[in-house]
Amino acid sequence: MNILIATEIGKRIPSAAGLIGVMPLTGALVLVWIYLENEGNLKIMQDFTKGALWGILPSILFFLVAWYCFKRNLTLPVVLICSFISWFVGAIIHQWLLR
Numbered sequence: 001m002n003i004l005i006a007t008e009i010g011k012r013i014p015s016a017a018g019l020i021g022v023m024p025l026t027g028a029l030v031l032v033w034i035y036l037e038n039e040g041n042l043k044i045m046q047d048f049t050k051g052a053l054w055g056i057l058p059s060i061l062f063f064l065v066a067w068y069c070f071k072r073n074l075t076l077p078v079v080l081i082c083s084f085i086s087w088f089v090g091a092i093i094h095q096w097l098l099r
Contacts (some may be wrong), residue, residue: 022059027052050099058090 002025010017031048038044065086067077 022063024052027087051094054094054098055091058087058094061090 002020002023006017006020009020031045031052033049034044062083066079066083069082074082
């Protein structure tokens with residue numbers, strides 16, 4: 001549903017669609033799920049939240065690379081490949097730093 005709403009809004013206000021597209025819906029659902037499966041274990045909740053917070057950085061890198069590639073008039077497949085590679089490298093660094 002979130003994708004459909006963002007797509008429709010994107011026809012008129014692309015920047016608002018971008019905001020909707022990165023809403024923390026998945027993170028909130030996972031947070032509730034982890035809470036329920038671990039009987040509210042605060043250590044697990046804290047570790048998840050820390051990982052999610054620092055995990056924002058690879059996502060920011062993904063969109064910075066995409067924005068730069070679009071400014072260079074690259075095609076969507078090239079933009080996505082470059083963006084996902086940058087996100088993946090950022091995710092590896094993320095996991096290494098949080099060990």
